[in-house]
Amino acid sequence: MLKILKYSFYDLMRSRWSYVYFLFYLLLGFVLLFLNNDVNKAVITLMNIIIVLTPLIGTIFGVMYYYNSKEFTELLLAQPINRKKIFMGQYLGISISLTLSLVLGLGIPFVLYGLFKSAAIFNFGLLLVVGSFLNFIFVALSYNIALSTENKIKGFGYAILMWLFLAVIYDGVFLISLVMFDEYPLDKFSLIATMFNPIDLSRILILLKLDISALLGYTGAVFRKFFGTNLGMVLSMSILILWVIIPVTRINFKLKNKDF
Amino acid sequence: MIDFKNLHKKFGKLVVLNGLDLNIKEGGIFAILGPNGSGKTTLIKCLLGMVIPNEGTITYKNKSVLRKWDYRNDLNYLPQIANFPPNLTVLELIEMVKNLRPKQSNEQDLIKLFGLTDSLHKKLGNLSGGTKQKVNIVLTFMFDSNLIILDEPTNGLDPIALIHLKELILKEKAKGKTILITTHIMSFVDEMADEIVFILDGKIYFKGSVDALKTQTKNDNLEHAIANLIAKQYA
Numbered sequence: 001m002l003k004i005l006k007y008s009f010y011d012l013m014r015s016r017w018s019y020v021y022f023l024f025y026l027l028l029g030f031v032l033l034f035l036n037n038d039v040n041k042a043v044i045t046l047m048n049i050i051i052v053l054t055p056l057i058g059t060i061f062g063v064m065y066y067y068n069s070k071e072f073t074e075l076l077l078a079q080p081i082n083r084k085k086i087f088m089g090q091y092l093g094i095s096i097s098l099t100l101s102l103v104l105g106l107g108i109p110f111v112l113y114g115l116f117k118s119a120a121i122f123n124f125g126l127l128l129v130v131g132s133f134l135n136f137i138f139v140a141l142s143y144n145i146a147l148s149t150e151n152k153i154k155g156f157g158y159a160i161l162m163w164l165f166l167a168v169i170y171d172g173v174f175l176i177s178l179v180m181f182d183e184y185p186l187d188k189f190s191l192i193a194t195m196f197n198p199i200d201l202s203r204i205l206i207l208l209k210l211d212i213s214a215l216l217g218y219t220g221a222v223f224r225k226f227f228g229t230n231l232g233m234v235l236s237m238s239i240l241i242l243w244v245i246i247p248v249t250r251i252n253f254k255l256k257n258k259d260f
Numbered sequence: 261m262i263d264f265k266n267l268h269k270k271f272g273k274l275v276v277l278n279g280l281d282l283n284i285k286e287g288g289i290f291a292i293l294g295p296n297g298s299g300k301t302t303l304i305k306c307l308l309g310m311v312i313p314n315e316g317t318i319t320y321k322n323k324s325v326l327r328k329w330d331y332r333n334d335l336n337y338l339p340q341i342a343n344f345p346p347n348l349t350v351l352e353l354i355e356m357v358k359n360l361r362p363k364q365s366n367e368q369d370l371i372k373l374f375g376l377t378d379s380l381h382k383k384l385g386n387l388s389g390g391t392k393q394k395v396n397i398v399l400t401f402m403f404d405s406n407l408i409i410l411d412e413p414t415n416g417l418d419p420i421a422l423i424h425l426k427e428l429i430l431k432e433k434a435k436g437k438t439i440l441i442t443t444h445i446m447s448f449v450d451e452m453a454d455e456i457v458f459i460l461d462g463k464i465y466f467k468g469s470v471d472a473l474k475t476q477t478k479n480d481n482l483e484h485a486i487a488n489l490i491a492k493q494y495a
Binding site for chain 2 (some may be wrong): 003004007010011012014069070071072074075076077078079080081082083256257258259260
């Protein structure tokens with residue numbers, strides 16, 4: 001598996017898009033620090049961008065890589081290697097190379113700006129951890145979609161729809177339901193509804209840590225009261241891990257009976 | 261050496277293999293023929309473990325191959341479409357495949373034979389279709405395995421490369437290897453194949469030597485003999 005991982009990783013690291021992605025984050029980091037002049041504020045702005053953008057890029061890269069490397073995957077399937085290892089290697093290769101672009105692209109400007117002397121280092125670290133989780137989650141989700149959809153165009157469409165749903169529509173439906181049912185106790189409902197969306201969950205995780213949960217309004221207040229910051233953190237992290245494990249398990253399950 | 265028994269495969273409602281039985285003995289060149297969509301590639305992919313049959317068994321050297329993977333160390337496969345990761349160089353790809361198979365390889369001779377020395381450090385994305393096919397052939401023939409499976413090996417090759425390919429196949433045959441070939445080029449079959457396996461409607465319709473086929477269809481020309489077999493499907 002490590003061999004496949006290595007080559008997928010090299011292949012991606014040398015593609016133009018990895019550089020574009022890396023340079024984008026590099027530029028974003030510098031511009032935010034230059035405009036805000038404050039690491040803490042830059043972290044909040046970054047959060048808003050990372051939480052929408054990393055899932056999108058993870059989704060697109062995942063689907064694209066799967067369909068583009070289809071013939072090559074067939075070549076690998078004819079080699080004496082276990083199916084599972086081929087796909088897990090590719091999955092980790094994409095996720096790790098995207099994570100590296102994110103961590104290096106944002107890390108460099110922040111370190112140059114004097115992150116290590118700032119108190120924001122933990123918040124910034126958390127931001128990168130959540131961003132990495134989102135990469136792993138959305139690459140896994142998009143691989144699931146690609147594995148189940150033979151048609152490239154359809155697969156791409158479904159993947160983008162999934163992103164749109166989790167990043168935008170879900171929040172809208174969530175808000176409408178809160179407004180519609182505001183006569184009922186909604187604490188538990190909103191808590192559970194948050195768990196079912198990795199993007200919302202990541203947002204709350206960071207906001208809890210940043211101590212600005214008042215910004216979150218309703219859900220944040222419930223979250224704080226209910227869990228206290230530490231327990232909430234542990235719980236959200238475990239659910240993020242589940243969000244990685246479940247789609248990866250489904251990939252392996254799907255592979256068993258897949259024809260190539 | 262290879263035994264397919266009662267093989268069934270459906271893709272949705274489309275029945276591709278319908279109770280196919282086939283036995284291939286060790287040594288020689290077997291041409292797998294049939295009209296488009298008759299199930300040639302599906303049959304090969306079942307043997308490779310890429311397509312999982314709905315029913316039936318496949319054994320290689322008396323061991324079942326279904327859901328196994330280690331038997332593939334003893335076979336070489338040339339896929340129909342060669343599409344490699346565009347950002348790797350030819351050399352890196354060769355090293356990678358070598359890395360994946362713990363086996364002796366003789367890629368140097370093959371690289372020279374197909375004149376790929378100058379292309380070794382080029383990225384695969386920049387190669388022409390024919391050159392990619394040559395890389396594909398090098399990857400297939402560089403290992404010493406008992407079974408060699410070639411899916412449309414002549415695709416995009418220039419005449420010199422084609423001659424080299426034929427020599428290569430004959431050399432492997434002389435070593436006692438079993439070679440399965442699918443192709444639509446009948447002159448290639450006429451020249452190379454010891455035995456023809458003709459698939460129609462997901463079953464073996466004819467199996468025997470080239471001469472036997474010619475006598476059976478009362479046709480001296482292989483192309484017409486095969487057309488004769490296929491025509492029955494259109495009738």
